[in-house]
Amino acid sequence: MSSPVIRVVDLWKIYEDGTEGSTALRGTSMEITRGEVLALLGKSGSGKTTLLNLLAGLDRPSRGFIEVEGKNLQNLGDKGRTLLRRRRLGFIFQFFNLLPTLTAFENVYLALELAGKGTPAQVFAVLAEVGLKGKEKRYPHELSGGEQQRVAIARAIVKEPALILADEPTGNLDTATGMQILELLSSRCRESGMSLLMVTHTPMARRFADRVLHMVDGVIRPEADGEEPGP
Ligand SMILES: Nc1ncnc2c1ncn2[C@@H]1O[C@H](COP(=O)(O)OP(=O)(O)O)[C@@H](O)[C@H]1O
């Protein structure tokens, strides 16, 4: 048995912003196994983005701990966490987060360079794979929303990370385009044995996942029997 890609134990996050503070995570635990495609559903404000920020090592938990590939994030130090993000994790966001002054090719190549590996040929190959052959030299503003998200997928998968974290990856796309993006992302992760955590409030993510979890008021629960199957 290989160790889980992610192990979260009794995670709490309290934002200290005033006298009361805001408790975003209240004792959540979970594991993601290698190659698993997971959908994390939950209403706006339930704590999904907070969890992703903690998994990425961008913020620190108030209590509890996170292991990424068996390493406790808090013990890695800033440098260790940065290297981990660049080499072992991929990110996909609602608003694509491409660098506007770089072409599609350059956006993807930069991620590969930061991961400390790769060749331009790999970038052309991965862009073709996500359906962007011939559009490598375009800037983000010369691409549709769906195409920009394909660049973001290429940027995430090109380094073959252990885990891809996707935060509302279809939130800014129409339904049909969103479905194509989830299909592409989930099938590509399965092909290469990358784990995928898709965070979303849209139930349609469910059909692309091996397992579905729900975030409710800062706690993760497995999907209960008889829960709405969604569209
Ligand atoms: N930087 C922050 N400072 C203070 N409160 C925050 C911060 N980020 C999120 N929150 C609060 O934590 C809760 C969870 O937010 P978030 O993780 O963004 O939820 P989701 O992604 O599920 O919509 C919300 O009540 C939100 O207002």
Ligand SMILES: [Mg+2]
């Ligand atoms: Mg969010």
